[in-house]
Amino acid sequence: MESSLGSIAIISDIHANLEALTAVLDDIDALGIRRIFCLGDVVGYGPNPKEVIAKIRERNIPAIMGNHDAGLVCRLDVSRFNPYALDALRRNTSEINNEEFDFLDQLPLSHTEEGIQFVHGIPPDDYTTYWQQTGTDVFTKFTSRLCFVGHVHIPWVAFEDEQDEENPFGLEGTFPDANRLFPIHPSKRVLIGVGSVG
Amino acid sequence: MNRAVPYDVTATQRKLREKGYPEILAARLEKGK
Numbered sequence: 495m496e497s498s499l500g501s502i503a504i505i506s507d508i509h510a511n512l513e514a515l516t517a518v519l520d521d522i523d524a525l526g527i528r529r530i531f532c533l534g535d536v537v538g539y540g541p542n543p544k545e546v547i548a549k550i551r552e553r554n555i556p557a558i559m560g561n562h563d564a565g566l567v568c569r570l571d572v573s574r575f576n577p578y579a580l581d582a583l584r585r586n587t588s589e590i591n592n593e594e595f596d597f598l599d600q601l602p603l604s605h606t607e608e609g610i611q612f613v614h615g616i617p618p619d620d621y622t623t624y625w626q627q628t629g630t631d632v633f634t635k636f637t638s639r640l641c642f643v644g645h646v647h648i649p650w651v652a653f654e655d656e657q658d659e660e661n662p663f664g665l666e667g668t669f670p671d672a673n674r675l676f677p678i679h680p681s682k683r684v685l686i687g688v689g690s691v692g
Numbered sequence: 693m694n695r696a697v698p699y700d701v702t703a704t705q706r707k708l709r710e711k712g713y714p715e716i717l718a719a720r721l722e723k724g725k
Contacts, residue, residue: 511704511721512704513699513700513701513703513704514697514699514704516699517697517698517699517700518697518699521697539717539720540704540708540717541704541707541708541710541711541713542707577714578714578716578717581713581714582713582714582717585711585712585713689696692704
């Protein structure tokens with residue numbers, strides 16, 4: 495993304511997938527982008543929670559908390575997780591040490607920088623709700639012009655002023671061409687789902 | 693599958709299976725989500 499912050503890469507939902515994270519970071523490096531932000535769910539599902547946490551810390555990538563991170567550190571009741579997600583989370587938990595646990599435990603619920611909001615689920619700081627569950631009200635939940643979210647695993651863009659009965663979310667769509675450029679008009683408020691790494 | 697940055701999916705799947713994770717978690721990687 496080009497902004498007043500310069501070029502930044504926004505990643506999310508790594509889910510303890512070291513191979514995917516390594517490939518994405520290599521791609522970001524090849525593009526010459528030095529600033530990276532992570533929208534949460536560092537762990538869960540995948541087999542390498544330790545290595546992924548280490549890489550996030552080694553690269554000094556700011557991150558916020560996702561629902562799987564919250565579940566692992568016991569900040570979230572995981573009884574509603576599906577059985578295989580719960581199984582993976584328990585296996586992840588058994589692999590990490592206290593320091594890695596503390597790293598996840600201290601992740602903030604949201605982050606705002608230069609008028610851009612970052613959150614895992616929906617703004618202002620919800621890591622469990624999917625934005626589609628909120629309908630058009632989602633734009634009442636944040637004041638910034640731009641908000642980036644993860645959680646859904648599919649990239650998409652929703653424009654506040656392009657909502658109507660046929661397209662209640664103003665949803666631009668999901669993108670088979672993930673390299674497509676999205677010019678964003680300065681007057682538009684936009685909610686952007688970044689997709690998932692792992 | 694919609695994956696913008698390809699990676700070695702089979703390596704991740706192999707690790708999941710070696711560590712005894714549920715098979716459905718290896719299968720989900722085929723779908724790119």
